[in-house]
Amino acid sequence: MPNAYFVLAEGDTVTLDSDETKHLKVMRANPGDKLIGIDGRGTIYRFVLKELGKSSSSGKIVEREYIERDKKRVTVAVASTKWPRLRILIEKATELGVDRIEVFNSVRSVSRLDESKTAKLLTVAKEAAKQSVNPRVPEVSVLKSFALEGSRNLLLDFGGRAIREMQRDLAEERNLRVIVGPEGGFTQKEIAQLTDRCTSISLGSRTLRVETGVIVILSIINYFLGRI
CATH class of the missing domain: 3.40.1280.10 (SPOUT methyltransferase, trefoil knot domain)
Known part of the structure; x- marks a missing residue:
């Protein structure tokens, strides 16, 4: 099971699509849980799950960290x-x-x-x-x-x-x-x-x-x- 979830960030909110929502349910996540998200382009998000829906979910960003790519x-x-x-x-x-x-x-x-x-x-x-x-x-x-x-x-x-x-x-x-x-x-x-x-x-x-x-x-x- 994932240690992080793929998220789409906008403002102070992250959205998780249907596949990630399924993973949340398998992991028995609940609103209020503190989770980690990634965007695949260098940013790690720490967020609190706010809504666990049928086909999408959302959370409030607590912290974001952009990991600089090295020169190699x-x-x-x-x-x-x-x-x-x-x-x-x-x-x-x-x-x-x-x-x-x-x-x-x-x-x-x-x-x-x-x-x-x-x-x-x-x-x-x-x-x-x-x-x-x-x-x-x-x-x-x-x-x-x-x-x-x-x-x-x-x-x-x-x-x-x-x-x-x-x-x-x-x-x-x-x-x-x-x-x-x-x-x-x-x-x-x-x-x-x-x-x-x-x-x-x-x-x-x-x-x-x-x-x-x-x-x-x-x-x-x-x-x-x-x-x-």
Whole structure:
């Protein structure tokens, strides 16, 4: 169940839509309860629930706090995988504060997505933001291909440079993209297309599930960038 609710703020009032009202009822919230709301764009609201309706609810804002975005941007680009793993990946990446999630189809992807699934992926990100009280929901896209220009691109690869050696190298980067292939690995052709524009990095000798690899690399990058 959520630790925060999505709200629309106007003046000193927040409004919760039908989905959030259902969550309030599941949580057995009552008028007078003190709750937390987020708008997905950086603001956290503390409010008192005033009205619990059938299809919408409202509350009075007690406090609002805008969380400034830091100057850095982290994107994770991941090859499409089976839904249970992809759901966990998006959930955990959101909890870890990633700025953008890009899902693409690789030759060896066991499950393929198209742009029609973007809304489903975004719903997972929104629920994770509520659970973790992350005031910002990451951008989520399903891409036919992704542009590598304008960012420092890190390619997860067993043969890459050990990530533990790269703290000083990455700490000052403003725009990082981590590229994670399918569990069967990229084809040689795909690797050839990526290696000239990416820095290959390794998380060690263990073979990790794709969602585990994303959790590990984002946690390390957050440490390098001073986000934790």
